[in-house]
Amino acid sequence: MKPYNPAEIEAAAQSAWRDADVYRAVERADRRKFFCVSMLPYPSGKLHMGHVRNYTINDMMYRHLRMNGCNVLMPMGWDAFGLPAENAAMKNGVPPAKWTYENIAYMKTQCQAMGWAIDWSRELATCDPSYYRWNQWFFLKMLEKGIAYKKTGVVNWDPVDQTVLANEQVIDGRGWRSGAPVEKREIPMYYLRITQYAEELLSSLDRMPGWPERVKTMQANWIGKSVGVRFAFPHDIMGDDGQPIGGGRMYVFTTRVDTIMGVTFCAVAAEHPLALHAAKGNPALAAFIDECRHGSVIEADMATMEKKGMPTGLFVTHPLTGDRVAVWVGNYVLIGYGDGAVMGVPAHDERDFAFAKKYGLAIRQVTAIDGEAFSTDAWLPWYEDKARGRCFASGKYDGLPYAQAVDAIAADLAALDLGEKRTTFRLRDWGISRQRYWGTPIPIVHCAACGDVPVPYADLPVVLPDDCVPDGSGNPLAKRADFVDCACPKCGQPAKRETDTMDTFVDSSWYYMRYACPDATVDGKPAMVDARNDFWNPMDQYIGGITHAILHLLYARFWTKVMRDMGLVKMDEPFTRLLTQGMVLNHIYFRRSDKGGIDYFAPDSVETTHDASGKVTGARSKADGLPVEYDGVGTMSKSKLNGVDPQDMVDRYGADAARLFVMFAAPPEATLEWSDAGVEGAYRFLKRLWAFGQARADAIRAATGAFDWRDAAPAVKAARRDIHLALKQANYDFDRIQYNTVVSAGMKMLNALEAAPAGAPGGAAFVREATSILIRVLYPVVPHVGCALWDELGYAREFGPLLDAPWPQVDPLALAQDEIELMLQINGKLRGKLIVPAGADRDAIEAAARASAEVAKHAAGAPVKKVVVVPGRLVNVVV
């Protein structure tokens, strides 16, 4: 008997698939198309467990649907631009291009070794000019349409390294390499007008039943539609030009205009014109504004930092009462959001309440609820309850509920020409400029005479030099005269090329369209997409991390709609069904560097000590023996160095065992905490499966021909029932993409098969049928061993190659039973079981229950008040 040898089995299966090119998909009308894609991986160097999980889910779906008659396409590509390549360059002195392409080559061999059903003819890398030229092309189209535009934006600036930092490069307000306090800096950037699509991006969510509710909720909250009132506080503060600043109006937006009578101050952002004006004669204020302009641009930091303010000494006029209202500068007011100014109503806004208490500002109650007492001593949640509150101490608005108060006050403000109702969105336009080398060059030329000039379409792509090595001090492109110096496309005079590159979310916004037509042409000329895109997209199933629930998915949806509006695609939405797989977590170890940065350590590079319950109590580096800190579990990520290399597992146990374990350990949507235990178990199961197949091979090959199952021995019937029940469960679980229980269904089948009486009447036919079902159910998880057994046991002669073999059918006769077992409860507690004929009606079941020994014992003669009968399940006797 041949032992289970995954290396041999897998290599043979993979070379057979490759030689016959079995995963190449073509557009064909005779089968239902199914386009399933996993979010494209970043080529960080090696596959990690998240990839293995993602692509194995995808692969199971592919193989299951293909056997069910679908024309399935599963492509692959590389999200090849981005920061890690620059970081690697700084560390190793290797150009990002070289590093990236070497990583891709290695990871591709890993993908092939995993046995995934990828159509490699469609492979793409986003750092390839043949791909990113279309980012540039579409950017110029958007510029023409006004979707792309230029304005200033705020970035993290490292004053020592003289470079812009990504948010993740800012640690505790300091640059990760220099340790210098980070400053905010305003620079010109290109933006995409996603806010123009906010309404559609929101309303379409209701027509996307294939998306998880939680993702739709997150996106809806992110878009953040709110209906409120934008109105002005008039003032006569004059600017240096002798004109009233802002036309004599300070605009604010509020969703709580019903509380307008409670305004006791206003707060503006540090960059607001009134703040800047007031600072001119006020050094203390100027210092405070300067302080506000330092520090983090990260929203979470903004939300958790101490709320601080300083009076400007300026006053505006309350539009309804005519009162003088003091204007403060608040560090929590953002210039980029709304008008950069807010009204302060301490009595009915928790943040304003805290602010007023801190600075001794007036708190004026203007809504009330019967039976609730208001006090300025402490905040109570009902103060901002707009559902129950009624206007109070608000003159003519007294007694009005929220909606009516808003209408009345908005009308009065409109009559004064000082305001109007307005719908606003939390969503901000998408800034795509990055002051970095390794990305798509923004195709703009800066000319002293002509200004910003788009690169002519005929000159695309603007090719990124592939030999730069970033050193952490600004964008290396800016130092490359051969890149920067060029002729103005308009006037021909010497000009400078834009050195900013695009956000990598641009790359990932449409790559799945390029899969459909990797060599797209229209009218014989290269094109971004062609008609084949309309064949494969919208995508039937998208699979990726919950991490991308908001940004990537929202940007891709937006991008699709812009392409639609330019007539490039027909779809409204790109992703019909979405599966957000859970993260793969692993332990995190780190050490603070002497500069204040953080160095991470891979879990296999440290030794840990545990307490009795298994909790980590300490860790030290294997390399230097010095302690490192433990930071609990977190997502596997390249920056934290806590990814697990699947290669070790493949080398030891084979790809099938690795796949089986990852699918079995948790349902696809749940998080999966990595542990080395369990892979061994998966391997053991495959050895058992293999050994079973070897032991029964001759009998199975011989047992051809039909068998009338009515003639089977009772034990064979029972075993056959187990198999078909497990098949039914597996079918259900395939459809709802709960693959962990598909695996357990396969395990149940093998258990039933091993225990079955093969020698009894019908036994041989049963083993042949059941084994064929088992192999087909497990094949999507473990295709290599599946194919090997299928061929060896002779099933290919009956059903054809396993790749396209028919999916097994549940036989209803196999499930039928003469008698069924019901749970017997007394007062809701399980007390026994009841065997009744399968066709027994409620009365018969109730009678059997009343007559049971358990009722006699536990009811002890007490009268039966009620009997609840749930057919097929249980009977509950209430006494």
Place this chain on the structure above:
RNA sequence: GCCCGGGUGGCGAAAUCGGUAGACGCACGAGACUCAAAAUCUCGCGCCUGAAAGGGCGUGCCGGUUCGAUUCCGGCCCCGGGCACCA
């Protein structure tokens, strides 16, 4: 801080419409085979109590609805994800 999830034995998990809690596996324990080990196979395995039969408790915590709650409702605690320049 705000938004979204999750919490079930020693561990990963299952339970399809409110109806047997813990399927399937890991770890562990006992046994078989073996000179021995590995591998493999068999049995046991939520907690407490009991010789056993049985009884009690048990799905993060507190409360509610129901004949019956892991499942529905209210409140709380803890953990994870996102927060716009990681991808």
